[in-house]
Amino acid sequence: MPWIRVDLSEGRSVEQKQKTAQAITDALVEFCNCSPESVSIIFNDVSSDDWAFGGTLLSQRAKKG
Amino acid sequence: MPWIRVDLSEGRSVEQKQKTAQAITDALVEFCNCSPESVSIIFNDVSSDDWAFGGTLLSQRAKKG
Amino acid sequence: MPWIRVDLSEGRSVEQKQKTAQAITDALVEFCNCSPESVSIIFNDVSSDDWAFGGTLLSQRAKKG
Amino acid sequence: MPWIRVDLSEGRSVEQKQKTAQAITDALVEFCNCSPESVSIIFNDVSSDDWAFGGTLLSQRAKKG
Amino acid sequence: MPWIRVDLSEGRSVEQKQKTAQAITDALVEFCNCSPESVSIIFNDVSSDDWAFGGTLLSQRAKKG
Amino acid sequence: MPWIRVDLSEGRSVEQKQKTAQAITDALVEFCNCSPESVSIIFNDVSSDDWAFGGTLLSQRAKKG
Numbered sequence: 001m002p003w004i005r006v007d008l009s010e011g012r013s014v015e016q017k018q019k020t021a022q023a024i025t026d027a028l029v030e031f032c033n034c035s036p037e038s039v040s041i042i043f044n045d046v047s048s049d050d051w052a053f054g055g056t057l058l059s060q061r062a063k064k065g
Numbered sequence: 066m067p068w069i070r071v072d073l074s075e076g077r078s079v080e081q082k083q084k085t086a087q088a089i090t091d092a093l094v095e096f097c098n099c100s101p102e103s104v105s106i107i108f109n110d111v112s113s114d115d116w117a118f119g120g121t122l123l124s125q126r127a128k129k130g
Numbered sequence: 131m132p133w134i135r136v137d138l139s140e141g142r143s144v145e146q147k148q149k150t151a152q153a154i155t156d157a158l159v160e161f162c163n164c165s166p167e168s169v170s171i172i173f174n175d176v177s178s179d180d181w182a183f184g185g186t187l188l189s190q191r192a193k194k195g
Numbered sequence: 196m197p198w199i200r201v202d203l204s205e206g207r208s209v210e211q212k213q214k215t216a217q218a219i220t221d222a223l224v225e226f227c228n229c230s231p232e233s234v235s236i237i238f239n240d241v242s243s244d245d246w247a248f249g250g251t252l253l254s255q256r257a258k259k260g
Numbered sequence: 261m262p263w264i265r266v267d268l269s270e271g272r273s274v275e276q277k278q279k280t281a282q283a284i285t286d287a288l289v290e291f292c293n294c295s296p297e298s299v300s301i302i303f304n305d306v307s308s309d310d311w312a313f314g315g316t317l318l319s320q321r322a323k324k325g
Numbered sequence: 326m327p328w329i330r331v332d333l334s335e336g337r338s339v340e341q342k343q344k345t346a347q348a349i350t351d352a353l354v355e356f357c358n359c360s361p362e363s364v365s366i367i368f369n370d371v372s373s374d375d376w377a378f379g380g381t382l383l384s385q386r387a388k389k390g
Contacts, residue, residue, distance in 0.1 A: 001170075001203075001204055001246070001248075002201060002202060002203045002204075003133055003170070003172070003200075003201075003202040004199060004200070004201050004202075005198075005199070005200045006197060006198075006199050006223075007197060007198040007199075007367055008196075008197045008227065009196055009197075012227055014114050014122065014124065014125075016226050016227055017114065017115070017117075017122060018117075018121070018122050018125055019222075019225075019226040020222050020223065020226045020227055021117035021120055021121070021122060022117075022120040022121070023218070023219075023221070023222035023225070023226065024218075024219050024222055025117070025119065025120035026120065026218070027214075027215050027218035027219055027222070028215065030214075030218070031211050031214040031215045031218065032203065032207050032211055032215055036119045036120055037118065037119045039117075039118070039119065039120065040116070040117065040118050040131075040133070040170075041116070041117040041118075042072060042111055042115060042116055042133070043114075043115040043116075043117075044115070045115070046367055049339050049342065049368075050342070050367060050368040050369070050370070051196070051365070051366070051367055051368075052342075052343075052346035052347075052350070052364075052365065052366040052368075053196075053362065053364070053365050053366075054350065054361045054362045054364065055346055055347040055350035055351065055361055055364065056343070056346070056347070057339065057342060057343050057346060059339065060339075060343055066138075066139055066181070066183075066300075067136060067137060067138045067139075068135075068136075068137040068263055068300070068302070069134060069135070069136050069137075070133075070134070070135045071132060071133075071134050072132060072133040072134075073131075073132045073162065074131055074132075077162050079374050079382065079384065079385075081161050081162055082374065082375070082377075082382060083377075083381070083382050083385055084157075084160075084161040085157050085158065085161045085162055086377035086380055086381070086382060087377075087380040087381070088153070088154075088156070088157035088160070088161065089153075089154050089157055090377070090379065090380035091153070091380065092149075092150050092153035092154055092157070093136075093150065095149075095153070096146050096149040096150045096153065097138065097142050097146055097150055101379045101380055102378065102379045104377075104378070104379065104380065105261075105263070105300075105376070105377065105378050106376070106377040106378075107263070107332055107371055107375060107376055108374075108375040108376075108377075109375070110375070116131070118131075137302060144244050144252065144254065144255075147244065147245070147247075147252060148247075148251070148252050148255055151247035151250055151251070151252060152247075152250040152251070155247070155249065155250035156250065166249045166250055167248065167249045169247075169248070169249065169250065170246070170247065170248050171246070171247040171248075172202055172241055172245060172246055173244075173245040173246075173247075174245070175245070176302055179274050179277065179303075180277070180302060180303040180304070180305070181300070181301070181302055181303075182277075182278075182281035182282075182285070182299075182300065182301040182303075183297065183299070183300050183301075184285065184296045184297045184299065185281055185282040185285035185286065185296055185299065186278070186281070186282070187274065187277060187278050187281060189274065190274075190278055196365075198328055198365070198367070209309050209317065209319065209320075212309065212310070212312075212317060213312075213316070213317050213320055216312035216315055216316070216317060217312075217315040217316070220312070220314065220315035221315065231314045231315055232313065232314045234312075234313070234314065234315070235311070235312065235313050235326075235328070235365075236311070236312040236313075237267055237306055237310060237311055237328070238309075238310040238311075238312075239310070240310070261333075261334055261376070261378075262331060262332060262333045262334075263330075263331075263332040264329060264330070264331050264332075265328075265329070265330045266327060266328075266329050266353075267327060267328040267329075268326075268327045268357065269326055269327075272357050276356050276357055279352075279355075279356040280352050280353065280356045280357055283348070283349075283351070283352035283355070283356065284348075284349050284352055286348070287344075287345050287348035287349055287352070288345065290344075290348070291341050291344040291345045291348065292333065292337055292341055292345055311326070313326075
């Protein structure tokens with residue numbers, strides 16, 4: 001039943017997402033009594049132009065170095 | 066006033082989304098006393114590389130199938 | 131498979147939500163080729179102290195009115 | 196940096212959430228090269244009156260059962 | 261038109277939220293050419309039992325501190 | 326600590342997002358006692374084919390207009 005949304009800066013491979021999805025699912029099964037089939041996970045890739053910390057977009061932070 | 070977010074696996078046409086948006090809006094108007102103009106809906110297409118069920122990404126499940 | 135999140139100002143009854151959930155599910159089945167069991171919907175009640183339009187919280191707007 | 200939102204039917208204890216948070220964080224560190232401190236997770240408890248599957252709220256499904 | 265969701269640890273007053281909502285709305289109007297009435301904002305109070313950083317819930321971090 | 330998600334119709338420049346991110350961060354610092362580094366913001370561009378108001382997608386509304 002649980003929905004898990006993972007907002008992540010872009011660049012992870014399908015293999016990385018697959019391993020992460022499996023591990024998150026295992027955690028929900030082991031610690032929250034969920035059945036594996038009930039766990040659904042969405043990954044959302046976020047561009048460095050769309051994510052800000054401390055008032056600065058990641059893409060601008062890189063420029064500032 | 067209501068916000069409705071629809072995360073949907075990618076591939077639906079604009080026409081399908083238009084009909085769905087109209088039907089969801091009608092439901093909020095009829096059952097929740099919302100005015101039609103107050104109902105806003107966002108569709109979010111999710112790639113099969115970004116959605117996992119039972120610990121497996123949809124794109125990987127297709128390969129196993 | 132679709133996830134639908136409905137942010138709604140608080141005060142709707144369980145019966146209103148039930149009818150809305152059924153109608154939204156029917157829309158996804160009819161227009162997006164989803165199976166009924168795959169459609170999951172979360173309602174999120176939002177207090178008038180937590181929702182702003184035009185820069186004013188709903189609870190403050192009521193006072194001004 | 197990643198944000199993880201976990202919508203879960205209500206009833207899990209703080210201890211269950213703590214173990215789940217640790218395991219999800221470990222997964223992001225191991226498979227996505229995130230630093231532990233960068234991983235933030237929000238749990239959102241969802242009432243059985245606010246979650247529908249197959250067009251029926253969980254609370255109504257229990258009654259039918 | 262923009263939707264802004266603010267997940268915030270609980271404890272802010274209505275007055276704090278009102279000022280924040282006004283300032284966010286002003287920012288969208290000034291920098292993104294939105295009309296004030298089109299800007300809607302939802303605040304979501306998050307309990308310290310429901311928010312984890314670095315694998316530890318805020319409520320548990322306080323105990324360790 | 327706060328997470329802010331901004332769903333915005335597509336077309337804003339990086340410069341517009343940067344200024345908006347700075348202003349939102351300043352608001353959270355001034356009115357909610359957050360440290361600047363704790364404020365994270367995600368912008369999500371929404372296509373006019375994916376956003377409906379009053380039951381009509383923005384892209385269809387333009388055609389009707």
